[in-house]
Amino acid sequence: MDMQELFAALRAMSEHRGIPMEVLIDALEKAIVTAVKKDYKEREEREDFIFCDISEEKETLRVYKRQSVVSEIFDDVTDILPEEAQRFKPNAKVGDIIEIDLEPRNLSRVVADKVKHVLRSGLREAENEIIKDKYAQILGQIITVRVSRVDFSTGDAFVEIGKLEERLPRNAQIPDEVLLEGDLIKLFVVDVRASEKERKPRPILSRKDPGLVRRLLELEVPEIADGFVKIKDIHREAGARTKLSVYSDDPNIDPVGACIGTRSQRIARITDTLSGERIDVIRYSEDIIEYITAALSPSEVLSITILPDQERAVRVVVPDNQLSLAIGNKGQNVRLAARLTGWKIDLRSELEETGPVIDLDAEM
Numbered sequence: 001m002d003m004q005e006l007f008a009a010l011r012a013m014s015e016h017r018g019i020p021m022e023v024l025i026d027a028l029e030k031a032i033v034t035a036v037k038k039d040y041k042e043r044e045e046r047e048d049f050i051f052c053d054i055s056e057e058k059e060t061l062r063v064y065k066r067q068s069v070v071s072e073i074f075d076d077v078t079d080i081l082p083e084e085a086q087r088f089k090p091n092a093k094v095g096d097i098i099e100i101d102l103e104p105r106n107l108s109r110v111v112a113d114k115v116k117h118v119l120r121s122g123l124r125e126a127e128n129e130i131i132k133d134k135y136a137q138i139l140g141q142i143i144t145v146r147v148s149r150v151d152f153s154t155g156d157a158f159v160e161i162g163k164l165e166e167r168l169p170r171n172a173q174i175p176d177e178v179l180l181e182g183d184l185i186k187l188f189v190v191d192v193r194a195s196e197k198e199r200k201p202r203p204i205l206s207r208k209d210p211g212l213v214r215r216l217l218e219l220e221v222p223e224i225a226d227g228f229v230k231i232k233d234i235h236r237e238a239g240a241r242t243k244l245s246v247y248s249d250d251p252n253i254d255p256v257g258a259c260i261g262t263r264s265q266r267i268a269r270i271t272d273t274l275s276g277e278r279i280d281v282i283r284y285s286e287d288i289i290e291y292i293t294a295a296l297s298p299s300e301v302l303s304i305t306i307l308p309d310q311e312r313a314v315r316v317v318v319p320d321n322q323l324s325l326a327i328g329n330k331g332q333n334v335r336l337a338a339r340l341t342g343w344k345i346d347l348r349s350e351l352e353e354t355g356p357v358i359d360l361d362a363e364m
Helices: 003-017 021-043 109-136 210-220 255-260 262-273 288-295 320-327 329-341
Strands: 050-055 060-069 097-102 142-150 157-161 164-168 184-194 201-206 230-237 241-247 278-283 303-306 313-318 344-349
Touching (some): 021 109, 109 201, 164 201, 230 329, 241 288, 320 329
Antiparallel strands (some): 142 157, 142 184, 230 241
16 A cells, blocks of 8 residues: 555545544554564563654655664664664764664565554544543533434434434433434433443433433523522432422522523423423522421421431421322322432321321432
8 A cells, every 4th residue: 555545545534433634643653663663572662762753744654763873782772883873874973863764665464464453453542532532522411312213122212422323221211201213302411431341432321310400400590500599409200200409699589480480481391301200499498397398399398396216307297188299199209308308207197196107218
């Protein structure tokens, strides 16, 4: 392969795989240096005697070694006597450093094969770094993607991120949500990491992570994006209900009202994005009685008693006709209230001396 063919191949690879030319050239230079140094056996780990310079502009490739001109040889790889050095550089004298070109076309077939092998490895690492850097820019963010296909045998969906297709596992989707090819959905990028099976970095995508709700609030509520309203905590049972607490250091700002919006428009848009998931916005309070009362909304609370014989536990009494509302569907309301506040809640009705007890030890 001549130089024109080499650079044509590199440009084609750059365009096809989306890797910048400078990254490919750097990988090729390292591959050639590594392959050439293999001929020097015990010295192959050294980085100070074989070099490769590739110029895309001039379409040239130069491989050379550097040697120090000395009066006595101590290292036959890095040292050279003056009379020998003068074959490559006239007037070379002791103390000079000279560069001696090694012609790539004269390299053995074995070395050429090594170059190909190391280049493939270098390109793989370079491509992984490109992917990792690309995904690092969206880590912890919301992305809008198109569903490219759905594996109905597993329930996994596959989405398009640029030119790449990534997997959204069934267990990262909202329960009972049906995704179809062509759907546009919002995802939260939880992490970027390589799996044990694949060395290539992949984004960990989710529709269930509480981070999705947090980022949606930042997009919909300018007061949160600007820092005037702060999110204290979020707990979520995806597809059913989310409870989150907010506060503001500015007494003139209603943090709950800012999140809900005029005629509930802001929170409604988030609910629509999450397939109808209910979102309860609670005002955070350092007064635990006030905080638990708010967290159990929409149920009314008649009384709260801190239980001294238990750690961070309270007994809450609600009107008899609101007990089911306080508990919520399958215990979601009281369970999320307990997680949000960090307190165990013994929930009882007004008219029953020993009403239902919600033991949340296993849920905390």
